[in-house]
Amino acid sequence: MTERIDVLHVDDDPSVLDLAEAYLDRELAAVSVTSVTDPETGLERLEAASFDCVISDYDMPEMDGLAFFEALRVDHPHVPFVLYTGKGSEEIASRALNAGVTGYFQKGGPEQLQRLANRVEQAVEEHRTREIADRYSTVIDALGYPVYVVDETGTFTFVNEPFAELTGYDREEIVGNTPDLIKDAEAVAEAEDRLGTILSRDGPDVQRFRVDIDPKEGDPIPCRDHMAVLPYEGERFDGSVGILRDVSVEAARREELETKRRALDEAPVGITITDPSLSDNPMVYVNDEFVEMTGYDREDAVGINCRFLQGPDTDEAAVAELRDAIDAEEPASVELLNYRKDGTPFWNRVSVAPIREHDEDRVTGWVGFQEDITAFKDRETALRRQNERLDEFAGIVSHDLRNPLNVALGRVEMAREETGNEHLAAAADALDRIESIVDHTLTLAREGETVGDPEPVDLAELVDDSWGTVDTEGADLEIDLDGRVLADPDRLRNLFENLFRNSIEHGSVDDDVTIRVGDLEDGFYVADDGPGIPEGIRDDLFEPGQSGSEGNTGFGLAIVKEIVTAHGWEIAAVEPESDGARFEIRGTDRPVRPLVE
Incomplete structure (x- = not known):
């Protein structure tokens, strides 16, 4: 032992103290002996300094050696104590050893x-x-990790309580058993190989490796083993010690992160992540879709700010809106004209959101979503042009066709009054039908598949109002509605008016029709007890010009279809439980389609 040993020696004979000090100094490599002649002084020295061992005589005038031992162990219960006495006897030896002295x-x-x-x-x-x-x-x-000791024969000689809790076995079941109690053959072989590398001349002091522990009950538990050998000298190997760490939560988290990473990589939209702690908030991640969309490889994109996608025709106002949102640490979404690596432009819907540190408000990153909306913008442009042409067409129909139509109708009426020719009555009816077709065509052309600002609408109240604007003749209305729907009230009133007219115009010749309007789980229905829908027109019921009634323009249900579609709903003609027709409008909880500018 090279570390210094501090010894306190108590004996009432100074010559014994001197001899023992000289001998200890010669025999021990590094020793410091403090010699005192009475136990009281010895206790004082123990209070003032730390000693590695106490040697004491037994027969001393003020206090014998065992009484001294009893006194010092109150404050120093673990310090080694050797009773070295000239007055030896079996009785004293027995008392000393029973008291717990280290040596006699x-x-x-x-x-x-x-x-x-x-x-x-x-x-x-x-x-x-x-x-x-x-x-x-x-x-x-304190760490609470499972710990084990295996001897040179491969037998457990010690496991702590956390180890027993991990495996589900009692400590008594494990100690004396071999590792194959809790490991399969492959895991046992790997542990032996790892131990062999530690024992080799150039091997590591510690091996860290994954191992599955087979508990007494339940599925294998993924763990990480930290293995080392017990200290030994020469060729003598005493065994190994290890600490296990349950990594099942870590493994599950790693699997979850890997799933999320794959989801990001394979997402159908471009995804980027930036790091605002770095200069100029550069991108630190881009997914496959971003590479495909922009033509820039990861090596080109990672490490720089995403503004490199901008070009000469990029809208500065949209860029400023995005920049202001980032400065305010708020999410934002804008449409930008960006440019691919080969220089071709594309419309990019860019949405960004801050990534905040867990349980804190500090922004540690930004996630961006890029969606190529070039096709959507092209369709939007084409639709705008189509709407412009429809407006032109509506103007032509309204002015250039309606005027001569009115002239013709007026002349026919005058001729019929002057001549009384009944053929002119049929011509007047035909002109009235043409005028009705013109009115409905203008309705479709001008309103299209758009709605105004939607608002909560009381269905029962609106149905009752709509009934009052229709020539109901002898028809009856039954309302079984409760609640509201988000809709354009004017367009929704138009929907009910057309459905009511449809039921009345196709109603039974002999009996007055009864119309019922009621709730569905996700919408409402309009049904009647008329003759129903003819098989010949069922498939094309909502196409313009289709009608099962002579003299009807066939535009009513086409307009209903347009109104339903504009609201984002769906309509279907279903088989009623009894006679008649039944129209079901569903999906009223879905968002309203936005206006096309």
């Missing part, structure tokens, strides 16, 4: 002094080793 020797010549020196050195080494073990044991217990 009778005073004598060189042999006894040699035995005393050896026992002091041995006691101090054991004490220090025990302190180190206790210290590490305290640390291990």
Whole structure:
């Protein structure tokens, strides 16, 4: 032992103290002996300094050695204590050993002094080793990790309580058993191979590796093993020690992160992540769709700000809106004209959102979503042009066709009044039908598949209002509605008016029709007890010009279809439980289609 040993020696004979100090100084490599002649002074020295071992005589005038031992162990219960006495007897030896002294020797010549020196050195080494073990044991217990010790034969000689809890076995079931109790053959073989590398001349001191522990009950538990060998000298190997760490949560989290990473990589929209802690907030991640959309490889994109996608015709106002949102640490979505690597422009709907640190408000990153909406913008432009042409057409129909139509109708009426020719009555009816077709055509052309600002509408109230604007003749209305729907009230009133007219115009010749309007789980229905829908027109019921009634323009249900579609709903003619027709409008909880500008 090269570390210094501090010894307190208490004896009322100074000559014994001098001899023992000289001998200990010669036999031990590094020793410092403090000699006192009475136990009281010894206790004072123990209070003032730390000692690795105490040697004491037994027969002393003020206090005998065992009484001294009892006094010092109150404050120093673990310090080694050797009773070295000239008054030896079996009774004293028995009392000393029963009291718990570390050693008992009778005073004598060189042999006894040699035995005393050896026992002091041995006691101090054991004490220090025990302190180190206790210290590490305290640390291990505080960490709560499962710990095991396997001897040179591959048998468990120690496991702690966390190890037992992990495996589901009692400690008594594990100690004395071999690792194949909790591991399969492949895991046992890997552990042996890892141990072999530690024991090799150039091997590591510790091996860290994954292992699945098979508990007494349940599925295997993924763990990480930290293995080392017990200290040994020469060729003697005493066994290995290891600490296990349950990584099942870590493995599940890693699997979850891997799933999310794959989802990001394979998402059908471009995804980027930027790091505002770096200069100029550069991109630190781009997914496959971003590479495909822009033509820039990851090496081109990662590490720089995404403004490199902008070009000469990029709208500065949209860029400023995006920049202001980032400065305010708020999400935003804009449409930008961006440019691919080959220079071709494309419309990009860019949405950004801050990534905030868990449980804190600090922004640690930004996630961006890029969606190529070039095709949508092209369709939007084409639709705008189509609407412009429809407006032109509506103007032509309204002015250039309606005027001569009115002239013709007026002339026919005058001729019929002057001549009384009944053929002119049929011509007037035909002209009225043409005028009705013109009116409905203008309705479709001008209103299209758009709605105004939607608002909550009381269905029962609106149905009742709509009924009052229709020539109901002898028809009856039954309302079974409760609640509201988000809709354009004017367009929705038009929908009910056309459905009411449809039921009345196709109603039974002999009996007045009854119309019922009621709730569905996700919408409403309009039904009647008329003759129903003819098979010949069922498939094309909502096409313009289709009608099962002579003299009807066939535009009513086409307009209903347009209104339903504009609201984002769906309409279908279904088989009623009894006679008549039934129209079901569903999806009223879906968002309203936005206006096309």
